[in-house]
Each structure stands twice: as C-alpha cells, then as structure tokens.
Amino acid sequence: MWPRELFDIKDKKGGLIIVGLKDLHQPGVYILYRDDHPYYVGRATKLLSRLHAHANMSGDTYFNFWNYFSVFVVPDRKHLSEVEGILIASMPTANRSVPKVARMKLPNKLVKILKKRRTIFV
Numbered sequence: 001m002w003p004r005e006l007f008d009i010k011d012k013k014g015g016l017i018i019v020g021l022k023d024l025h026q027p028g029v030y031i032l033y034r035d036d037h038p039y040y041v042g043r044a045t046k047l048l049s050r051l052h053a054h055a056n057m058s059g060d061t062y063f064n065f066w067n068y069f070s071v072f073v074v075p076d077r078k079h080l081s082e083v084e085g086i087l088i089a090s091m092p093t094a095n096r097s098v099p100k101v102a103r104m105k106l107p108n109k110l111v112k113i114l115k116k117r118r119t120i121f122v
Helices: 004-008 047-056 077-090 107-119
Strands: 028-034 037-043 068-073
Touching: 004 037, 004 047, 028 047, 028 077, 037 077, 047 068
Parallel strands: none
Antiparallel strands: 028 037, 028 068
C-alpha cells in the first residue's frame, strides 16, 4: 500500500517524482483504499496516468474517497480483465461492474469429498 501523497511530491520544475514506482508506466490493475479497506478496483493500460487522474482531478468519481493504493503490473494486456475480475470478486468494493469470471463445475468426486468434510457428526 502506497500513500496518495506520492502524487503531491514534485521536483523544482513541477514534475512528478514517483520514487520506487518505475513500473507504473505499464498496464496493470490497481486498488484504491479508504484507510485499510479496499474501496475501488480498476485497470489501466498506463497505471501512472490513471492513478494520477484519480489523485488530482477533482471531478473524478473516486477523488474524495481514497488515501492509499496498491498496484499489480500485468504485462500481458489480455489478462487485465481477468485479474481485475478476481480482485473485485474477492473483496467488497464500490465497483459497479460485475466481474466476468466463468463458473467452474466441480467434478462430482470432489463435490462428494467436500460434502463429507463439511458433515458434522453429533
């Protein structure tokens, strides 16, 4: 988790200084946090540009609602939706989208094993 204030640190020319986050020029998935709680999961082809917009554009939908972020670089863009969907499905967030994660049918043998493990004997 990185603090939002990273987007407020500028050099003498007014350029943004992002120390230790060189990978933000790549595609990936990000999580915006409100304190310790995940608030929004998103994806971007250029993480730095998208996060900068969330942090500095007052008209951005999530501008007032987050103070930390995490990023996950996903070099192969065709997997962005999958990674985003898994993160949305795995945590409560303000996302409006429904993740497109295909359901998997468990083999009957595995279903029986799981059912047996859940059975409570009194």
